[in-house]
Amino acid sequence: MKKVADLKSQIQRSADEHYNKGLSYYQKHLIRKARKEFLLTLYYHPDHKEALDYVKNKLHGEEFLSYEVKEGDTLKDIAQKNYNDPQKDFLIAYFNDLGKDRQLVPKMILKIPILEFTRPRSPMDQKELPMDEKGEIVDTRETLNRAKVAYRARDYPQAASLSQKILEYVPEDKEARELLNESCYQLGKSLGLKKKYEEALTLLNQVELGYKDVRKIIITMKKQLAEVHYVDGVKYFTEEELEKAIQEWDKTLLLDPNHPKARGDIENARNLLKKLKDFK
Template identity: 35%
Template sequence: MKAKAEAEKHLALGLEYLRNKKTGAARHHLLMALFYRPGDRKALESLEKALFPPEAITYHVKKGDTNLSIAKKLYHDPQKTFLVAYFAGSRHNGPPVPGEILYLPLIEGPPPVKKPRPLTSIQKARSLFARKKYREAISLAENIVAYGPSKSAREIINGSYYALALQKLKENRLVEARKLFEMVNRDYGKTADYIRNLTNQLRVRADYHYKKGVRYFLDEKLARAISEWETTLRLNPEHARARADLKKARAMLKNLNGLQ
């Protein structure tokens, strides 16, 4: 009789603490209730709530599940693999075991990104490419590649960037053309040759503007010198002398403006 009374007393206290969201105290009294009356269904159910509140996700491990696959399924984020590994491994220091139940924290985050169906999307991407809507074709093809490897999508991406680069080349916009060619696989078309030739042309132009900047600097026309050296670096970001001289010229101009 004493055990029954103690069990009921601790159960009542445990339920009261649980209602007041004092889970630590609730766990203590519910465990005491089970000590005096093992198998008490009410105490067991309440203890489960105290141990795993609504903010937890209950997951039944299936055959073939891995920490990574569970993270993708529940959190839609492979970077949460460590979280699953921690809770799955807390019992046996290993991967999840089929049949076991995992209690994982509920984490708020952005909704999963709906990825396009590869078959219909690749057809649409090809249509966009054929209509010379290269930017749209690239966007759709990149989504397909994010879904999974696709040789056809990669071909559309290469072809679209290649076509855009050729357009910029015709407009004599060499910097933009080179950037676009650099988005293409080197073995696609004449990409490697275009990049090499454009790099050489841009270096020649960069040197021209650098020397022009030096002349302005010697004529004490700092603003014009700065402008020429900025152009130099836009054409050839690796031009060390232009970078150093530009820094000095800007400092000098700032000091001169401060004296006025």
């Protein structure tokens, strides 16, 4: 019994210590640091009313993701998916004003608070974490949270970069794959509208082919890029730079094998080159 009491006392001290740090940061207007300390308070003491009040009502900013409830979801399931920790279900319940007995309905949209701290880990936890080339632990959950924040801010390059980093260590991470798909998809479409087709295709080729309409977009952009090369070939042809024209039309056919003119123009240019050589 004494060991249990000692443990409870230690947990309470840790919660109080982080709460007081949070208050100090908040009074100094260091909001991100305050948020981290209040969230650590809640890790040790989930029912800490003052810390919950600060996190929910006094720390402003876009610190949420949206989650659409799926058939069979529970709060613990959703906490596991988003935080890799089912015990953080109380945070989701609190931020969405859900009572303990509230049933989740499919397609319900929940606010998921973004956590910017890493929960304390036991030595057993650390053994399961991936290591980088220096032998240091890579916290993929923290990196995923940063990727989500970047995505919410429409910083798609950063979101894609962070998601790719996670997948290097945990290739089966579905959330990271989804973020990479969506970030590259959005970036690729944006670059396509700016007619930067090569850059767009490089990004879109990182997206899984079954994702949204990416297959159709890739086909369309390949044809658009093929036409760019075809027009460049025509310019070279009119300037009598036949070899460069052929190179451009070859690129056209690689991208669009059924291009209506490129194949015939290549044949015509090669015949002209042969005649010029014979003439010399």
